[in-house]
Amino acid sequence: ALNYNPNAIVNDGSCNYFVTTPYMIENPNGFPNMNIPSTNQMTEEGVFLGEKLFKDPILSADNSLACISCHKQDYSFADPQQFSLGIDNNLGVRNASALINLGWNNKFNWDGSASSLEEQAFEPVINPLEMNNSWANVEKVLNEHPEYPNLFKAAFNINYIDSNHVVKAISQYERTLISVNSKFDKYIQGEENLTPSELSGYAIFNSEKGDCFHCHGT
Numbered sequence: 001a002l003n004y005n006p007n008a009i010v011n012d013g014s015c016n017y018f019v020t021t022p023y024m025i026e027n028p029n030g031f032p033n034m035n036i037p038s039t040n041q042m043t044e045e046g047v048f049l050g051e052k053l054f055k056d057p058i059l060s061a062d063n064s065l066a067c068i069s070c071h072k073q074d075y076s077f078a079d080p081q082q083f084s085l086g087i088d089n090n091l092g093v094r095n096a097s098a099l100i101n102l103g104w105n106n107k108f109n110w111d112g113s114a115s116s117l118e119e120q121a122f123e124p125v126i127n128p129l130e131m132n133n134s135w136a137n138v139e140k141v142l143n144e145h146p147e148y149p150n151l152f153k154a155a156f157n158i159n160y161i162d163s164n165h166v167v168k169a170i171s172q173y174e175r176t177l178i179s180v181n182s183k184f185d186k187y188i189q190g191e192e193n194l195t196p197s198e199l200s201g202y203a204i205f206n207s208e209k210g211d212c213f214h215c216h217g218t
Contacts (some may be wrong), residue, residue: 020043020046049173059125062088083095099174117174152169
């Protein structure tokens, strides 16, 4: 498990300087380099904080719903239901889609309306059918929390927690959700064969008959 660096602010006797631990993404075989924003470089402290936020219902208005409530780990961080439920069991208008290998994407949401993970992470918090909160309230709650101010200080060297750094931390964690070496990966690499039924499904997936490939690109 990752841990934040309690010595992120170091005093060398003359001045204080900020230190974090780089988080290294090892690109799986055949994957291109991940496009990580220069404004949100990966650190162990940031990933640790992002995972904690992802699993904490503190971001929702009634403290009942976390990101992981809909993006369920057992389902590739997706929701098996057609429409995900928000707080008060409000029925949403979309399904919480899978969060695997997003570090290689450049369009997010079902309609591609967000161009980065950071941009996308702003939305569920204030969506009335999802977390139904306000960013002003989230900032207030996090800044008054007994743990989060120190965690944000360790990850980003900030004294006030704002929405920009909340989504940065969550995005760092989401970039670590990498799936590789599945049967399909092995098929693409020539290491395993698909069954006739699987090959038929793959053909339908990549044709206008199934029309899956337009949204689910490989």
